[in-house]
Structures are given as structure tokens and as C-alpha cells.
Amino acid sequence: MERVLAVRLEDADQIRVAVKAEQVGGALVGKEDIVARLSSVTRPIQQLGHELLQAVKAAGPDAATVEIGCSLAIEQGQLIALIGKGTGEASINITLEWRRQPTPAG
Known part of the structure; x- marks a missing residue:
């Protein structure tokens, strides 16, 4: 189940965010009004x-792409980022690229 949550930004403006609300026992977690900080x-x-x-710098590639997938949820009254929770799978994709250097002639 999703619900809309007011999220306060650093400059005190607010945005609305759709978050997952989980059913635990007979109560809906996060059903109270919450204004969270992003x-x-x-x-x-x-x-x-x-x-x-x-870690990427230690590997020393010529180029790298890192993609982190997360969703937002309410847990114990707090807005949190979920990476892999619920499904047991994390969503982090890393692509490293090394370019072959030409060997000097002769």
C-alpha cells in the first residue's frame, strides 16, 4: 500500500512523496501524519x-558508472531509503571500463 507523505527540504519547502506503508499485525505502519526530512x-x-x-577508485578503471536503485518507505515513523528490503535483492549496478593503452612502436 502506498501513501503520500510531506517531505521537508533543507530550505523549508515541502514536496509530496509516494511511499510504501506496510501492514504489521492489525495496524498500518506510518498511518499517522508525518513530515519527514529528505x-x-x-x-x-x-x-x-x-x-x-x-572502491571504484581502488579498482582504477578509466571510466565507471554506478547506478543505485532505491525506493522510499516509512519505518518506525521515519522516511527511509530501501535498497533491496522486502525482495532481498539489492539494486546496485557498477560498470567499470579499462581502455587498452597502445604499446610504443619499436
Whole structure:
């Protein structure tokens, strides 16, 4: 089940976000009104991105693409980013590319 949640941005503006609301026992999790901060989602994604960048740099490719797929949900009254929760599958795709350097003639 999805519901619309008010999410506050850093400049105090609000956007509306459709999030998953889960049924636990007889109660709908997140049925109360919540105004969440988007930073509760963006900060963990920033940290994940930073750690992935460090791993990519260590691999030393000439080019790299990292794609992180996530959805939003309400958990214990907080807006969170879900990566693989529920399905047990994470959605992180990494493409590394090395270009072959030409060998010097002679």
C-alpha cells in the first residue's frame, strides 16, 4: 500500500512523496501524519555513494558508472531509503571500463 507523505527540504519547502506503508499485525505502519526530512534519505545515500566511489577508485578503471536503485518507505515513523528490503535483492549496478593503452612502436 502506498501513501503520500510531506517531505521537508533543507530550505523549508515541502514536496509530496509516494511511499510504501506496510501492514504489521492489525495496524498500518506510518498511518499517522508525518513530515519527514529528505536529508534522512539523502545522507545515507551520500555515504553509500562515497564508499562505492572509494572502491571504484581502488579498482582504477578509466571510466565507471554506478547506478543505485532505491525506493522510499516509512519505518518506525521515519522516511527511509530501501535498497533491496522486502525482495532481498539489492539494486546496485557498477560498470567499470579499462581502455587498452597502445604499446610504443619499436
